[in-house]
Amino acid sequence: MSTIQVKTMAEFTASGEQPDILFWVGCSGSFDDRAKKITRAIVRILNHVNIKFAILGAEESCTGDPAKRAGNEFLFQMQAMTNITTLNNYNIKKIVTGCPHCFNTLKNEYPALGGNYEVIHHTQLVQQLINEGKLKVEGGEFKGKKIVFHDPCYLGRANDVYEAPREVIQNLDADLAEMKRSRAKGLCCGAGGAQMFKEAEKGSREVNIERAEEALAENPDVIAVACPFCNTMMTDGVKHFNKETQTKVLDVAELVAGANNL
Amino acid sequence: MISSGIFCILLIGASALFYINIKKVRRNILLGKDVEVKGDLKTMLRVAFGQSKMATRPIPFILHLFVYVGFVLINIEVLEMFVDGVFQTHRAFSFLGGFYNFLIGFFEVLAFLVTFGCAVFLIRRNIVHVKRLVMKELNGWAKTDANIILCSEIIMMSALFLMNAADQTLQVRGNEHYTTAGSFPVSQFIAPFLTNMNDGTLIFMERFCWWLHIVGIFGFLNYLPISKHLHILLAFPNTYYSNLKPKGEFSTLASVTDVVAPNFDPAYQPQTDPNNPQRFGVKDVQDLTWKNLLDAYSCTECGRCTSSCPQNITGKKLSPRKIIMDTRDRLEEVGKNIDKNKGVFVDDGKALLGDYVTHEEIWACNTCNACVQECPVNINPLEIILEMRRYLVMEESNSPAELNGMFSNVENNGAPWQFSPSDRANWINEQ
Structure with missing residues (x-):
């Protein structure tokens, strides 16, 4: 694997330059060991196509999404206004996120508080790069592999982005399979709404077990996800069924990086 | 004749x-x-x-x-x-x-x-x-x-x-x-x-x-x-009166902005009337919007919402249909109270949250929007659930302990977990 090249906004500004796009890494992508691999995969793709991008580094802070979903609007707005101040000071216009929750919050909930940016999710960026001919993904290690895509709620239903990740998977020459509940009918992985940070209420089973069972019923080589939280939940679900050797849980960015041996 | x-x-x-x-x-x-x-x-x-x-x-x-x-x-x-x-x-x-x-x-x-x-x-x-x-x-x-x-x-x-x-x-x-x-x-x-x-x-x-x-x-x-x-x-x-915004966009509470924004912009002008402070979030039906209440009366209890709810499917108490039915039941109770008391609501010591909807239901929600997506007449049960969470968190400080932990991590560390903000870019040098 090649080493990755990353510059912060502070470094860009110090050298009097402005990047084309800001990569919003997100808390999971910054701190969770599994999600950090996805972050590096996204960076490898960005490096591979020579996109001039920056991260905020230590200046990035939680978007406030989990606080807002949990009902703590105060904390959300504190976070949002802190981040908006940083983003506006750097005159940021365009953001790509590694997480659908950051994507949704930055895109939909920051404008009302003075943060107006063009925000895209990394699967949308990858699909754009493929469409523009800047990125080739055909015939790599996932050729002919059966891949089932799990829709993240905050990419799919919340923002009606269903096709971008699927088009990327199809461009891998992979066999894209659909679960019974997919696209607008997709079942949540169980993490959203701040459930990631608390125990579930009493019930008959965990949501991620229900969803992993559905995905595994397709006998896929890969369960593709596009959200670090879905990744955690689906990985745990696959382990629950002792299927981790047959079925890998991978982010769409990892599929693309893998197909290019990045 | x-x-x-x-x-x-x-x-x-x-x-x-x-x-x-x-x-x-x-x-x-x-x-x-x-x-x-x-x-x-x-x-x-x-x-x-x-x-x-x-x-x-x-x-x-x-x-x-x-x-x-x-x-x-x-x-x-x-x-x-x-x-x-x-x-x-x-x-x-x-x-x-x-x-x-x-x-x-x-x-x-x-x-x-x-x-x-x-x-x-x-x-x-x-x-x-x-x-x-x-x-x-x-x-x-x-x-x-x-x-x-x-x-x-x-x-x-x-x-x-x-x-x-x-x-x-x-x-x-x-x-x-x-x-x-x-x-x-x-x-x-x-x-x-x-x-x-x-x-x-x-x-x-x-x-x-x-x-x-x-x-x-x-x-x-x-x-x-x-x-x-x-x-x-x-x-x-x-x-x-459907919501045409992206389903992921949750409302911005102007009353909260009025408190938070002056910290960032001293020239900020408040949007809400300071002489008429409103409760944060929803405890009873009168705290909901008329659209939420119209939702409640429009529901025919078909249960598409509940049958697509991840928490209900996995046996939890949360049922979006029940939230909407409870809202209508409570609203009708309030209406009868008003009829009985010559057009004025007399406090009956009850509320939608607590007497109809339990905390257990409210905290189970994944905010996944499956219920909103499913409803054939565009009812939004999620908004009511979120507003009750807002009430519990901001008026009563009554949220599950783990969530309080998450809140303080976000506040102090800028992340929902207890990591040092200065370590945020460590992933660059790891393999």
């Missing part, structure tokens, strides 16, 4: 009663907080009139379409019955000739499809026990309500068939009042059973069924305001 008088009294009485009842529903809805919602006719035409969101479940979609189209179009025949009722005519529109015959025949086919649809719905509820139609929140009135609606529709359609069967038998016999008119593709199969009856019995049967249908319609009209069947009317305004 006498029957014309009775008809007019019934018509005026039923209309007046309906007006009074629906005005009360309107008053209850307007107990909610004001919110600006831009109406959208296209969405209403597509979702309510065009039934677009029903199509994802083909069997109930087709059956419901039979009942819906039948209900809407058979009302044209009801218009004729009204004219007949007031002016003591018989089949007043029969001057339309061939077209009239076509219409009557077409209505019979529709009435048959309505009967068929309702019968299958009864079977699905009471014999097949389709899961979403027999969940425990439906025990009691909700279940009875559903069966009353379906049985009434079957009785009214049957009355129509019997009326037409008697009518055509009288027409064949050349009874002078019963002029030859109409075509009877369905009731022609009932008519052979009536041939042994004398004219008097047939006339009585025809009149009885006519009155049964008319009284049924008046009764049904006044049943709507106390029933989930109110959706046949409110589906239209409710979809007209």
Whole structure:
């Protein structure tokens, strides 16, 4: 694997330059060991196509999404206004996120508080790069592999982005399979709404077990996800069924990086 | 003359009663907080009139379409019955000739499809026990309500068939009042059973069924305001006032912005009236918006929301349908309280949150929007759930301990976990 090249906004500004796009890494992508691999995969793709991008580094802070979903609007707005101040000071216009929750919050909930940016999710960026001919993904290690895509709620239903990740998977020459509940009918992985940070209420089973069972019923080589939280939940679900050797849980960015041996 | 008088009294009485009842529903809805919602006719035409969101479940979609189209179009025949009722005519529109015959025949086919649809719905509820139609929140009135609606529709359609069967038998016999008119593709199969009856019995049967249908319609009209069947009317305004923003966009609380923003911008001008502080979030129905309350009255308790809820599917207590039903139940309780106390609400020590909806339900939600996506009339149960979370967190500081931990991590470390903010970019140098 090649080493990755990353510059912060502070470094860009110090050298009097402005990047084309800001990569919003997100808390999971910054701190969770599994999600950090996805972050590096996204960076490898960005490096591979020579996109001039920056991260905020230590200046990035939680978007406030989990606080807002949990009902703590105060904390959300504190976070949002802190981040908006940083983003506006750097005159940021365009953001790509590694997480659908950051994507949704930055895109939909920051404008009302003075943060107006063009925000895209990394699967949308990858699909754009493929469409523009800047990125080739055909015939790599996932050729002919059966891949089932799990829709993240905050990419799919919340923002009606269903096709971008699927088009990327199809461009891998992979066999894209659909679960019974997919696209607008997709079942949540169980993490959203701040459930990631608390125990579930009493019930008959965990949501991620229900969803992993559905995905595994397709006998896929890969369960593709596009959200670090879905990744955690689906990985745990696959382990629950002792299927981790047959079925890998991978982010769409990892599929693309893998197909290019990045 | 006498029957014309009775008809007019019934018509005026039923209309007046309906007006009074629906005005009360309107008053209850307007107990909610004001919110600006831009109406959208296209969405209403597509979702309510065009039934677009029903199509994802083909069997109930087709059956419901039979009942819906039948209900809407058979009302044209009801218009004729009204004219007949007031002016003591018989089949007043029969001057339309061939077209009239076509219409009557077409209505019979529709009435048959309505009967068929309702019968299958009864079977699905009471014999097949389709899961979403027999969940425990439906025990009691909700279940009875559903069966009353379906049985009434079957009785009214049957009355129509019997009326037409008697009518055509009288027409064949050349009874002078019963002029030859109409075509009877369905009731022609009932008519052979009536041939042994004398004219008097047939006339009585025809009149009885006519009155049964008319009284049924008046009764049904006044049943709507106390029933989930109110959706046949409110589906239209409710979809007209649909939220057209991305489903992931949750409302920004201006009252919170007024507190937070001055820390960042000393010149910030508050958006809310400081002399009239509002509760953060929702404890009782009056804290909800009028749109939330319109949602509650528009719900026909079909349970598509609950059957797609990840938490409900995995056996948790949360049911988005129950949240909406609870909202309507509490709102009606508040409405009755106001009626009893000369137009003023007297605190009854109860609230939507706590007495109807439990904390356990509220904290289980994944905010995944599956319920919002599923609702055929664009009801939003998620907004009500989120607002109750806001109340619990910001007014009562009463959230699960793990979430309090997450809050303090976000506040102190800029992440929901306890990591140092300075380590945020460590991933660059790891492999």
